[in-house]
Amino acid sequence: MKYPVNEVFETIQGEGTFTGVPAIFVRLQGCPVGCSWCDTKQTWELLESNRVAPEDVIQVDGAIGRWAEITASELVAAFNAKGFNAKHVVITGGEPCLYDLTEMTDYLHSQGYQTQIETSGTFEVQCAADTWVTVSPKVNMKGGYQVLEQALTRANEIKHPVATEKHITELDELLTGIELTNKTVCLQPISQKSRATELAMATCIARNWRLSIQTHKYLDID
């Protein structure tokens, strides 16, 4: 299967449980959800006019929304050609669960990589059983709620973006009825806003949840 890839780069995972782990990021193009504060708006549209050759998305900044169709085995060949060392592959986007990620995650595992998916929970999560799934729920967004329960149930980690109290209330509603044993819940302040960070820290302490900081933004790395 060919996947529409916006960019591939090696860096340090900046967010969530794997913060600090060297990682190869595979960012897929396309997302219909439309979060107003989205970091990666360039990934929303899959425009034919922005289609490029595979080599133009490997270690090339995807800022203008270019994308190339690439298979899992071509991705691993590119990792090797670039001399990437990381063994943790983060599949993000855009919304990666627009696509069936089973083939990609199975292949990466067969080649000795571990995998993580960053998803909004707006589309069914389809991946290998061993993939670490991070769900960052999007409330009242396009795409709807139909599959959020499937995504939250599959999640290894629920990483909720937070700016105001309203986001905490929404999360409480979403988590009703979800079995949280063996899941990590973390709050991620939206866009490094100090009020958001203070609210997230206070709530994490009160609930014994984890704080997820977008450390790559503080470090000014990709």
Ligand SMILES: C[S@@+](CC[C@H](N)C(=O)[O-])C[C@H]1O[C@@H](n2cnc3c(N)ncnc32)[C@H](O)[C@@H]1O
């Ligand atoms: C860019 S999204 C891509 C993956 C997927 N569409 C999703 O939303 O989870 C990756 C992560 O960044 C988070 N994110 C995006 N923009 C953010 C912002 N301005 N501040 C904090 N987190 C943000 C999302 O909530 C998600 O956890």
Ligand SMILES: Nc1nc2[nH]cc(C(=O)O)c2c(=O)[nH]1
């Ligand atoms: N360093 C780094 N860590 C990240 N964690 C999640 C990211 C994403 O955009 O999904 C991201 C990203 O873009 N860069």
Ligand code: SF4
């Ligand atoms: S779901 Fe993810 S990629 Fe899509 S708009 Fe929201 S934060 Fe951005």
Ligand SMILES: [Mg+2]
């Ligand atoms: Mg990012």
